[in-house]
Amino acid sequence: MSKVVFITGATSGFGRATARRFAAAGWSLILTGRRVERLLALQDELGASVPVHIAQLDVSDAEAVAHAVAQLPPAFARIDALVNNAGLALAPQPAQTVALQDWHTMIDTNITGLVNVTHAVLPKLLETGQGASIINIGSVAGEWPYPGGHVYGASKAFVKQFSYNLRCDLIATGVRVTDIAPGIAETEFTLVRTNGNQAASDALYGSTTPLTAEDIAEQIFYVCSLPSHININRLEVVPTRQAWAAYAIDRDN
Known part of the structure; x- marks a missing residue:
């Protein structure tokens, strides 16, 4: 029987690349996301080589998450890995100019969604026991602040601390927990954050060498x-061409 991975936000970016990487290794896939047409395309692409179960899902809806997990077919009921990838950033403007709804949307997806899925899938991971894994996709923004990071960075700081606290609770269960924190990576991330501004995306990734979705999928x-006796608590992955900025200092003109 092949191992099973449950991936949220599988319709693009890290999630889609992760689905392809695990499929290449022969894992069975549970793929969730909001865009059903992309889920169906992935199922068509990967289903010829490995078993694929898809579920259209908004992770912020706790009832829908619980139902999706409860309705998993028997062949997908034993889960070896959970990849909590669903997340987004919005409104890179200064906090004082941002709409409150954008903050709530980030909290609902990056924090509430993470908690909903983890709570629903955790009993199955506990049944699997030794060697099972929870991979939470954090960000360097959860450790290192920057202008316009406001709620996005704070939500990823939650991911880090939630992962650490899960490790404490699960220490005797064999279930591992890792916070993978990418740096700049060229995906649809910036297009979502800027409401489809291709020029902004091109400017961010241009003239440098960012990470790719495949780079992060490989780390996951x-x-x-x-081996089941090894747990990576946190893995911060950045491009060679990215480092830390100096302190910002406001000066009189």
Whole structure:
């Protein structure tokens, strides 16, 4: 029987690349996301080589999440890895100019959604026990602040601390927990954040060498493939061409 991975936000970026990486290794896939047409396309693409179960899902809806997990077919009921990838950033403007709804949307997806899915899938991971993995996709923004990071960075700080606290509670269960914190990576991330502004996306990633979705998918697969006695608590992954900025200092003109 092949191992099973449950991936949220599988319709683009890290999630889609992760689905492809695990499929290449022969894992069965549970893929969730809001865009059903993309889920169906992934199922068509990968289903010829591995079993694929898809579920259109808004992770912020706790009832829908619980129902989706309860309705998993028997072949997908034993879960070896959960990849909590669903998340987004909005409104890169200064906090004082941002609409409150954008803050709530980030909290609902990045925090509430993470909690909903983890709570629903955790009993199945506990049944699997030794070697099971929870991979939470954080961000360097959860550790290092920057202008316009406001709620997005705070939500990723939650991911980090939630992951650490889960480790404490699960220490005797065999279930591993990892916070993977990427730096700048060229996906649809900036297009979502800027309401489809292609020029802004091109400017962010241009003239440098960012990470790719495949780079992060490889790290996720690596962590899940480690011997069961090894747990990576946090993995911060950045491009070679990204480092830390100096302190910002406001000066009189």
